[in-house]
Amino acid sequence: MRFSVTSAILSLAVASAVYAAPTAPVSPQEKPNLVNLEKRGWVMDQLKPLFTKALRTLECGACVSALSGAKGVAYLNKNWVLSAATSLCKSTKLADADVCEGLIALQGPVVIEAVMQANLLKGDGKFMCAQALGVCPVPTVMSGTLAFPKAKPAAAVAPAHSGKIVDVLHVSDWHVDEHYVAGSEAACTKPLCCRKYADSPATPTRAASTWGDYNCDPPLKLGLDMMKHVPTVANVNFTIMTGDVPPHDVWIQTKETALPQEKLAYDVMAEGIASKVYPTIGNHEAGPVNLFPTKTSGGDISWLYNSMADNWSRWLPNDAINSVKNFGAYT
Numbered sequence: 001m002r003f004s005v006t007s008a009i010l011s012l013a014v015a016s017a018v019y020a021a022p023t024a025p026v027s028p029q030e031k032p033n034l035v036n037l038e039k040r041g042w043v044m045d046q047l048k049p050l051f052t053k054a055l056r057t058l059e060c061g062a063c064v065s066a067l068s069g070a071k072g073v074a075y076l077n078k079n080w081v082l083s084a085a086t087s088l089c090k091s092t093k094l095a096d097a098d099v100c101e102g103l104i105a106l107q108g109p110v111v112i113e114a115v116m117q118a119n120l121l122k123g124d125g126k127f128m129c130a131q132a133l134g135v136c137p138v139p140t141v142m143s144g145t146l147a148f149p150k151a152k153p154a155a156a157v158a159p160a161h162s163g164k165i166v167d168v169l170h171v172s173d174w175h176v177d178e179h180y181v182a183g184s185e186a187a188c189t190k191p192l193c194c195r196k197y198a199d200s201p202a203t204p205t206r207a208a209s210t211w212g213d214y215n216c217d218p219p220l221k222l223g224l225d226m227m228k229h230v231p232t233v234a235n236v237n238f239t240i241m242t243g244d245v246p247p248h249d250v251w252i253q254t255k256e257t258a259l260p261q262e263k264l265a266y267d268v269m270a271e272g273i274a275s276k277v278y279p280t281i282g283n284h285e286a287g288p289v290n291l292f293p294t295k296t297s298g299g300d301i302s303w304l305y306n307s308m309a310d311n312w313s314r315w316l317p318n319d320a321i322n323s324v325k326n327f328g329a330y331t
């Protein structure tokens with residue numbers, strides 16, 4: 001669930017929606033058009049102070065006004081919004097160039113869609129600014145009536161305690177990184193360090209140790225060692241696995257990177273788990289991360305639900321597996 005750098009960049013993506021020009025939609029491949037460029041320049045001149053203020057002062061009101069401006073412009077041209085967001089992210093050095101590019105390309109379209117559908121002045125704006133930048137107070141929970149699928153049982157009785165005590169293994173937030181390289185830069189400027197990146201310095205300022213670093217996801221070696229240790233300290237009766245298997249390389253995570261990472265992680269975890277497992281999907285399982293499209297929202301997440309369901313079929317009954325295939329969860 002770690003999120004800070006990501007949300008800061010995404011809020012920048014939203015904020016810089018405002019730099020896009022009010023022109024007919026153009027694809028990035030189209031030749032620059034002088035009239036469009038002039039309009040774009042004019043919009044930037046008008047709105048840049050507004051956004052500079054929002055990002056510099058980190059004030060709630062300034063953030064919401066900036067979002068409102070962004071929303072209007074986003075209706076005119078989403079592609080331009082994305083490229084403007086990317087260049088602003090790079091020029092303000094909010095993140096490394098590859099992180100700006102990857103994160104905005106993967107998450108930006110959805111963020112823009114959310115802003116366009118939001119009722120910014122009726123509370124959504126404050127909510128977004130609170131979540132992304134922490135600059136507004138988190139809105140209080142509104143009262144309302146929630147319909148549960150089933151009525152509460154009239155006289156529920158807790159089952160009697162058997163008196164037996166069992167060991168339960170809880171595996172969560174695995175996030176083991178197969179690309180961890182001991183000796184690489186542990187104090188890097190990306191959301192995840194201890195990897196050999198194309199722009200890594202030749203000599204690290206702090207070298208990643210063999211067993212891990214607080215700036216990094218755990219090396220494979222640590223994950224494997226930990227799993228091998230489990231049977232020596234516990235007689236595990238059953239395991240719960242509460243999601244978040246892939247590493248935090250959120251600016252490059254797609255279906256293509258996530259699936260092999262899941263496979264590898266399951267292989268490693270199998271070293272220490274002989275028991276039955278009750279697994280769940282976490283926010284990091286999706287590729288791109290955090291995005292779980294529904295059947296009606298567009299996008300496709302069936303690749304994740306189906307692959308998890310196939311693997312989990314060794315532990316779960318058929319009705320649970322069908323439910324995982326449909327919406328990624330079961331009861």
Ligand SMILES: *[C@@H]1O[C@H](CO)[C@@H](O)[C@H](O)[C@H]1NC(C)=O
Pocket residue numbers: 164165166236237275
């Ligand atoms: C789990 O513990 C219960 C209660 O002691 C026992 O009946 C059951 O056989 C155990 N199952 C496994 C797989 O160890």
Ligand SMILES: *[C@@H]1O[C@H](CO)[C@@H](O)[C@H](O)[C@H]1NC(C)=O
Pocket residue numbers: 263266267268270310311312313314
């Ligand atoms: C699930 O994953 C484990 C570990 O990678 C593997 O050994 C097993 O064969 C897989 N099972 C299925 C049904 O895919």
